[in-house]
Amino acid sequence: MQSLFQQNLSLTFRLVVISVLCLVLMTIDHRNDALKGFRSTLGSYLVYPMQYIVSLPSRFLEWSGNSMAAHQSIMEENARLYDENLQLKAQQLKLLSLQQENSRLRELLRASSQVGEDILIAEVVRVDQDYYKQQIVINKGKVHHVYPGQPVIDAKGVLGQVVEVYQYTADVLLISDPSHALPVQNNRNGVRTISQGKGNPNELDLLHIPNNTDLKPGDLLISSGLGGRFPPNYPVAVIAEVVIQPGLPFAKVTATPTAELDRSREVLLVWPNQQPEYHE
Amino acid sequence: MNNRLRIFWVIHFSLLVGLMLMIFPLPDWAEPFRPDWVSLILIYWCMALPFHAGLGTGLALGLLLDVAMGTLLGQHALGLTLLTFIILKNHQRFRIYPPIQQSIIVMFVLLAKQLLFLWIYGITNRAPASLFIYFMPSFISMILWPWVAAIMRDIHYRFLPAFR
Numbered sequence: 517m518q519s520l521f522q523q524n525l526s527l528t529f530r531l532v533v534i535s536v537l538c539l540v541l542m543t544i545d546h547r548n549d550a551l552k553g554f555r556s557t558l559g560s561y562l563v564y565p566m567q568y569i570v571s572l573p574s575r576f577l578e579w580s581g582n583s584m585a586a587h588q589s590i591m592e593e594n595a596r597l598y599d600e601n602l603q604l605k606a607q608q609l610k611l612l613s614l615q616q617e618n619s620r621l622r623e624l625l626r627a628s629s630q631v632g633e634d635i636l637i638a639e640v641v642r643v644d645q646d647y648y649k650q651q652i653v654i655n656k657g658k659v660h661h662v663y664p665g666q667p668v669i670d671a672k673g674v675l676g677q678v679v680e681v682y683q684y685t686a687d688v689l690l691i692s693d694p695s696h697a698l699p700v701q702n703n704r705n706g707v708r709t710i711s712q713g714k715g716n717p718n719e720l721d722l723l724h725i726p727n728n729t730d731l732k733p734g735d736l737l738i739s740s741g742l743g744g745r746f747p748p749n750y751p752v753a754v755i756a757e758v759v760i761q762p763g764l765p766f767a768k769v770t771a772t773p774t775a776e777l778d779r780s781r782e783v784l785l786v787w788p789n790q791q792p793e794y795h796e
Numbered sequence: 797m798n799n800r801l802r803i804f805w806v807i808h809f810s811l812l813v814g815l816m817l818m819i820f821p822l823p824d825w826a827e828p829f830r831p832d833w834v835s836l837i838l839i840y841w842c843m844a845l846p847f848h849a850g851l852g853t854g855l856a857l858g859l860l861l862d863v864a865m866g867t868l869l870g871q872h873a874l875g876l877t878l879l880t881f882i883i884l885k886n887h888q889r890f891r892i893y894p895p896i897q898q899s900i901i902v903m904f905v906l907l908a909k910q911l912l913f914l915w916i917y918g919i920t921n922r923a924p925a926s927l928f929i930y931f932m933p934s935f936i937s938m939i940l941w942p943w944v945a946a947i948m949r950d951i952h953y954r955f956l957p958a959f960r
Contacts, residue, residue: 530851531881538855538877541870546920551869563864570816642821646865648917648924680866687866694921715922778824 552664552680560657560683567643567653567685574642633747634787636660638668640780641685650693650713652676654783657684665745667786673751673774674698674739675783690777691752692717700752701740705730708740709769711753717777720753722769727760731769747788799958803848806955807841810948811857814838819864828929831937832906834861835879839902840948842883843891845959854880871916875909882908895942903938910934 545551638656645651656662658681666678668688676696680687691698692713700711700722707729711720725731735755741748753771760767814833822830834857841849858873865872882905883890890901910931917923924930953960 527851527881527884531877534851534855534877535874538858538870538874541873542868542916545869555863555869558859558863562860566812566816566864567819570820574821643819643864645819646867648922648930649866651866715925 556658556680556682559680559685564682564684567641571642636785636787638686638783638785640783645687648715650676650690650696650715650717650777651679652688652690654686654688654785655684656785657682657686659683660785662686662785667746667788669750669784669786670775670780670782671784672776673753674746675775675777675780677745678785688783690717691773691775692720692777697723698746698752699740699742700737701748702731703736703738703751704732707731708742709737711737711771718772719756720771720773722755722771723766725767725769726765727762727767729767731755731758731767733758736774737771747786800848803845803956803959806951807845807849807853810837810841810951811853815857815860815864818861828932829936830933831940832933835876835906835909836902836937836941836944837948838876838880839883839905840945840952842880843887844949844952846884846887849880850884851877851880868916868920871913875912878912879905879909895945898945899938899941902941903934906934906937907931 541551545555636656638654638660641653641655643653645653654668662678662681664678664681668675668677674691676688676690676693678686679689689696690713691711692715694713694715697710697712699708701708709725709729710723712723714721722731722737733755736751737753737755739746739748739750739752751774753773755769755771757770758767759769811834814837817833818830838849838854838857841853854876855873858871858876859869861867861872861876862869890898893901910933914924914927914930
């Protein structure tokens with residue numbers, strides 16, 4: 517048996533060593549990407565199985581809910597989806613011709629613009645992460661060619677971007693996170709600005725807006741594509757409030773994201789800058 | 797040797813279960829009230845078997861928790877190591893306290909951990925909106941401690957009868 521004194525001395529010494537190690541790890545993780553590999557290995561082989569097991573109950577509930585739903589309601593949903601599909605197809609027809617016309621006109625103007633993106637549907641794994649980080653986990657990862665920095669959208673607008681890729685899952689940083697900024701543009705008049713998260717899924721801040729800028733509540737903000745990361749022309753947010761403060765150089769403008777940041781179950785991963793493919 | 801292996805598996809399996817409880821999905825309103833399961837289980841093992849659960853356990857578990865929660869790599873590791881250290885230093889004293897007094901000790905240790913996290917959140921620009929809600933898990937954990945300790949003691953005595 518060791519003596520008590522020796523045990524305590526080594527305990528304090530080990531605490532100091534481990535604390536310094538943790539501080540160094542945190543600093544490296546905060547400042548650069550050197551630890552990405554370590555994190556993604558740990559995430560893929562140790563944490564993913566646990567996340568999978570933890571998400572089983574909610575998957576089971578969903579599955580049983582689906583399989584026990586009444587025949588009637590499924591028929592109704594089917595009919596509704598059929599109608600919706602027909603409408604979307606008709607719109608798609610118009611869109612295709614518009615797209616071709618657009619590219620023809622752009623050719624005439626000798627301006628090149630690539631349109632059309634590859635899209636993959638991913639599901640939000642119901643796993644809770646840190647409550648103070650606006651981040652979600654999706655069930656597509658390295659094996660599905662997801663890459664860090666990839667834009668993620670839902671049916672209503674821009675959701676965020678991939679920050680961490682594991683083997684079968686990926687972490688998505690939402691546009692409402694304080695560390696996320698997104699170049700946007702007013703759809704009405706093309707005024708460009710930057711939206712930043714506030715840590716609240718229903719609110720975004722618009723940065724550095726001069727007091728005389730033409731922005732009104734209700735204006736739609738779309739991604740401008742200037743950051744080079746998000747494809748242009750996806751809806752991002754609707755302006756909620758414009759407060760002009762005469763004493764300050766910038767107006768205080770807040771916006772509400774159009775995407776359902778805290779409710780989406782299915783999200784879309786986008787591979788921008790692909791040549792459009794026309795399916796017959 | 798066989799016994800050591802047995803202890804290792806029981807301790808680490810229970811800690812993994814705690815980790816799963818930490819990432820188990822809860823409705824949004826219940827999210828701030830989630831008790832700090834991993835810390836509670838770790839505190840129990842540090843008090844009950846101080847020579848088998850140590851700083852290394854806290855470090856490894858903390859790193860896993862950091863990856864699972866998406867926090868800075870080392871944040872939970874530092875917090876859990878500090879927590880382990882405080883308990884290990886005083887385990888002989890804490891063990892003989894009545895459950896209520898233990899609960900209060902647990903609350904203070906968890907508050908210290910959360911205070912450390914608050915500091916890290918502040919540096920990385922992620923300060924929480926309401927401090928009362930932020931510190932809620934510590935209070936919930938304090939209330940739950942007597943029951944968690946009783947359940948853990950059951951598991952301990954059943955699977956490791958030779959190490960009471």
